Amino acid sequence: MFNIQMTYNKNLFNLFVFIFIISSCSSMNVTEEVVYDGGISTVEASIQEDYPLEYETKAIFTNATVYFEFDKFNLNNKSLQTLKSAVAAMKNNPSIKITISGHADERGTREYNLALGQRRAEAVRDYFAVNGINSNRIIVKSFGEERPLSSGSDESSYAKNRRAEIN
Amino acid sequence: MKKNLILLILLSQPIISELVLEITKGSDNPYTVALINFKGSKSATNEIKNIVKNDLDRTGEIKILENNKLLSIPTNEENINYSDFKILGIDYILMGSVVEEDRSNISATYKVFDVKKESQIRSSKVFGVPNKLRQLSHYISDGVYEEITGLKGIASTRLLYVKEESSKGSSLFKLIVADADGANEQILLKSTEPIISPSWSPDSKQVAYVSFETGMAKVFTQNIASGKREIVLENKYQISSPSWSPNGKFLSLTLYQDGNAEIYILNLKNKNLTRLTNHYSIDTESSWSPNGSKIMFTSGRSGSPQLYEINLRQSNAKPKRITFEGNYNAKGSYLPSGEGVIFVHRKNSNFQIALKYFNENFVRPLTNSQLDESPSISPNGNVIVYAISENGIGLLAGVTLSGARFRLPTKIGEVREPSWSGFLR
Numbered sequence A: 001m002f003n004i005q006m007t008y009n010k011n012l013f014n015l016f017v018f019i020f021i022i023s024s025c026s027s028m029n030v031t032e033e034v035v036y037d038g039g040i041s042t043v044e045a046s047i048q049e050d051y052p053l054e055y056e057t058k059a060i061f062t063n064a065t066v067y068f069e070f071d072k073f074n075l076n077n078k079s080l081q082t083l084k085s086a087v088a089a090m091k092n093n094p095s096i097k098i099t100i101s102g103h104a105d106e107r108g109t110r111e112y113n114l115a116l117g118q119r120r121a122e123a124v125r126d127y128f129a130v131n132g133i134n135s136n137r138i139i140v141k142s143f144g145e146e147r148p149l150s151s152g153s154d155e156s157s158y159a160k161n162r163r164a165e166i167n
Numbered sequence B: 001m002k003k004n005l006i007l008l009i010l011l012s013q014p015i016i017s018e019l020v021l022e023i024t025k026g027s028d029n030p031y032t033v034a035l036i037n038f039k040g041s042k043s044a045t046n047e048i049k050n051i052v053k054n055d056l057d058r059t060g061e062i063k064i065l066e067n068n069k070l071l072s073i074p075t076n077e078e079n080i081n082y083s084d085f086k087i088l089g090i091d092y093i094l095m096g097s098v099v100e101e102d103r104s105n106i107s108a109t110y111k112v113f114d115v116k117k118e119s120q121i122r123s124s125k126v127f128g129v130p131n132k133l134r135q136l137s138h139y140i141s142d143g144v145y146e147e148i149t150g151l152k153g154i155a156s157t158r159l160l161y162v163k164e165e166s167s168k169g170s171s172l173f174k175l176i177v178a179d180a181d182g183a184n185e186q187i188l189l190k191s192t193e194p195i196i197s198p199s200w201s202p203d204s205k206q207v208a209y210v211s212f213e214t215g216m217a218k219v220f221t222q223n224i225a226s227g228k229r230e231i232v233l234e235n236k237y238q239i240s241s242p243s244w245s246p247n248g249k250f251l252s253l254t255l256y257q258d259g260n261a262e263i264y265i266l267n268l269k270n271k272n273l274t275r276l277t278n279h280y281s282i283d284t285e286s287s288w289s290p291n292g293s294k295i296m297f298t299s300g301r302s303g304s305p306q307l308y309e310i311n312l313r314q315s316n317a318k319p320k321r322i323t324f325e326g327n328y329n330a331k332g333s334y335l336p337s338g339e340g341v342i343f344v345h346r347k348n349s350n351f352q353i354a355l356k357y358f359n360e361n362f363v364r365p366l367t368n369s370q371l372d373e374s375p376s377i378s379p380n381g382n383v384i385v386y387a388i389s390e391n392g393i394g395l396l397a398g399v400t401l402s403g404a405r406f407r408l409p410t411k412i413g414e415v416r417e418p419s420w421s422g423f424l425r
Helices: A002-008 A010-026 A056-059 A077-092 A108-130 A155-160 B040-056 B082-087 B130-151
Strands: A029-034 A041-044 A064-067 A098-103 A139-143 A163-165 B008-011 B022-025 B031-035 B062-066 B092-102 B105-114 B119-128 B160-166 B170-179 B186-191 B195-200 B206-211 B216-223 B229-231 B239-242 B250-257 B262-267 B273-275 B283-288 B294-299 B308-309 B327-333 B342-346 B351-356 B373-377 B383-390 B393-400 B405-408 B414-420
Touching: A029 B130, A029 B351, A041 B262, A077 A108, A077 B327, A098 A108, A108 A163, A108 B195, A108 B239, A108 B283, A108 B327, A163 B308, B008 B308, B022 B130, B022 B206, B031 B130, B040 B062, B040 B092, B040 B130, B062 B130, B119 B130, B130 B170, B160 B195, B160 B393, B170 B195, B170 B206, B170 B229, B186 B206, B195 B239, B206 B239, B216 B250, B262 B283, B283 B327, B294 B327, B308 B327, B327 B373, B342 B373, B351 B373, B383 B414
Parallel strands: A029 B119, A041 B186, A098 A139, B031 B062, B031 B092, B216 B239, B239 B283, B373 B414, B393 B414
Antiparallel strands: A041 B008, A064 A163, A098 A163, B022 B405, B092 B105, B105 B119, B160 B170, B160 B414, B170 B186, B195 B206, B206 B216, B216 B229, B239 B250, B250 B262, B262 B273, B283 B294, B294 B308, B327 B342, B342 B351, B373 B383, B383 B393, B393 B405
């Protein structure tokens, strides 16, 4: 039947071919688009400490640092010894204020380490509080793993970096 | 508090030291595509060819063969000798031409042919500008990828990450946006204090991040095009870990105002805060499910960091624990399909990127070095970019769900915390 038609009418055959091309075109994806071009601006942060401490108030506690175990924030005996003298100095100098900064080693995620550093700094603040130091004399913050003392990727470096600094 | 924050706005600074893509492993059974040199000016067509080849090779699902590997080179769509391509096991042919319409407009026309069917399956035209051929090329790559795999391409998306450059004991931190292949780096923010946790708004026009420029962690949002930035909440406490809701109206944040890390949702319009967690252990690293109905976060409430999720559509919903394998599972994010999560998982003493589907009760490790972190998934759900440490130097690496791997090493400094944009095309 098909053959007969084709031989019978060449125009009809051409029509068939034409329809075939149309239908193959309809399964083809045809697209047109314009490249999105959003610009980018560069900004520079101006560094500014929100709560600058008086210079002389810092000197007394220079190098008061306590250390922690991995993923822990409890104070050990050695830390308690360090903090005892810090409490005494705070009592003898009622005008001074301190900042406690908590830190973590590089293992684990940055945000969890930021929170962990905060817990470490708070553990130190709590020790001051139970020993009669008013918490409004203390600023607590964390640098997480962003400010390591030692840059190595080994346990001795990690141990130095898991700390709370009082100054 | 931040009244005297002075912003120095410079226009779009490109960096010469961009990341250099290295494909370290392809997937097992890729489609083979013959990439016929495009017609047009040699410099433009060469650049386009190289970028398209890189883009498609990197997907792991497509392998490119260039002119010199082919038996015959068709000069137009009518004279393709399909049998020459079939012998080589080639699945598709990509041909095209580039026309410089005028001094400021260029267009590329490309066509995809199915070798088995011996027919054209796509005809596309992309308009761009002559000095930004990269973008134009990425559009071609994405069109071809889509045609072949049925999945949206990500060559035209962007990566956001932090770079730290140190010299003489001091560091410079840069928040950078680059093309998905690591090229075309541009600086969003420079600071001498750390920048962490960058993330994109759902429309990819803004970023949120944590900056320590005030002396403690604070969350900022920044418009990419204008450079306009804003501190999201003014108070004297630390604020961290921003994540945008899928509708762009809320930011989930970690606030420290309760003396402990707790997750809140901030309404960006009226600045109302809704508290989400209330527990004496650490709760942080929140992220939204693709439809915005759930928030996942890391919590130490079981004694070690584990992932939990809260259903936002239930009142007083209790956090439901998601991860049980191992004693460190953190920084989770949902797959775009919502069918599972990727996160940082500790196995023995190594931190790796892992995947867990909700309908499976085991963890699938995706990486195997020691300090892998910050996984971020591409908007098509097919590629995960993450940070690794090699000889103490941080750089970015990626893995596709089809098993292909790549690295994005940098010549200068350390790179970390990648975050994948949404679709820009």
